[in-house]
Amino acid sequence: DQQVKQNxxxxxxxxxxxxxxxxxxxxxxxxxxxxxxxxxxxGPTFLISISSxxxxxxxxxxxxxxxxxxxxxxxxxxxxxxGDSAVYFCAASEYNQGxxxxxxxxxxxxxxx
Amino acid sequence: EADIYQTPRYLVIGTxxxxxxxxxxxxxxxxxxxxxxxxxxxxxxxHYSYGVNSTEKGDLSSESTVSRIRTExxxxxxxxxxxxxxxxxxxxxxxxLGYTFGSGTRLTVV
Numbered sequence: 001d002q003q004v005k006q007n008x009x010x011x012x013x014x015x016x017x018x019x020x021x022x023x024x025x026x027x028x029x030x031x032x033x034x035x036x037x038x039x040x041x042x043g044p045t046f047l048i049s050i051s052s053x054x055x056x057x058x059x060x061x062x063x064x065x066x067x068x069x070x071x072x073x074x075x076x077x078x079x080x081x082x083g084d085s086a087v088y089f090c091a092a093s094e095y096n097q098g099x100x101x102x103x104x105x106x107x108x109x110x111x112x113x
Numbered sequence: 114e115a116d117i118y119q120t121p122r123y124l125v126i127g128t129x130x131x132x133x134x135x136x137x138x139x140x141x142x143x144x145x146x147x148x149x150x151x152x153x154x155x156x157x158x159x160h161y162s163y164g165v166n167s168t169e170k171g172d173l174s175s176e177s178t179v180s181r182i183r184t185e186x187x188x189x190x191x192x193x194x195x196x197x198x199x200x201x202x203x204x205x206x207x208x209x210l211g212y213t214f215g216s217g218t219r220l221t222v223v
Contacts, residue, residue, distance in 0.1 A: 002155070004155070009153060032210055034210065034212075036212075036214075041122070041216070041217070041219065042216050042217065043117075043119075043203050043205070043214030043215050043216050043217050044156070044203070044212075044214050045214070046211070046212065046213075049210070089155070089156065093210055098144075098163065099144060099207060099209065099210055100146075100158060100161065100171075101156075101158075101210070101212060102158075102172075103148075103155040103156040103157075104155055105153060105154055105155045106153070106154075106155065
């Protein structure tokens with residue numbers, strides 16, 4: 001019973017274009033969502049987050065959109081750069097669960113020069 | 114500069130051996146976690162701790178055990194390694210929802 005799903009295992013984008021990574025969730029009690037970036041043989045690093053009371057959060061080239069009615073969030077990277085090539089994990093948390101994060105399977109982004 | 118350290122980074126070990134994966138953090142975080150991750154799969158929570166002498170099992174059943182005798186130290190032990198334990202093990206600590214992950218230990222059991 002996977003509560004957080006990233007249905008695209010990989011995505012290839014040309015440098016300078018927009019990358020859109022998608023994430024769906026099933027638990028309506030989730031109230032905080034995060035995106036992490038992971039390079040091979042390294043631990044994930046925090047990228048951007050959004051509270052369930054918002055529908056958009058922006059930080060430089062990265063924007064996260066939340067659609068609560070559809071239980072869907074997306075990460076937009078624009079413009080994409082070759083250094084953005086990594087695996088991106090979506091994660092969700094429910095306040096009453098003490099801060100434990102539930103992760104999706106990840107999407108491997110490849111940005112080609 | 115990492116504030117959470119995992120050793121070893123890579124470990125290849127024979128079946129039946131006892132191993133301990135080390136995790137230490139210098140941030141004074143009360144909450145610490147162990148996740149297991151295989152390529153192309155989600156990170157699965159296998160253990161967590163909310164403070165000294167507090168440990169709980171996570172959502173994924175694991176044959177490993179953990180201890181939390183000091184705030185900064187959260188080691189994971191496998192009493193008898195098996196090939197099915199081959200995976201990447203990631204340690205994290207947090208304050209609120211601000212997780213900091215270590216670099217992970219890539220374990221291979223042959």
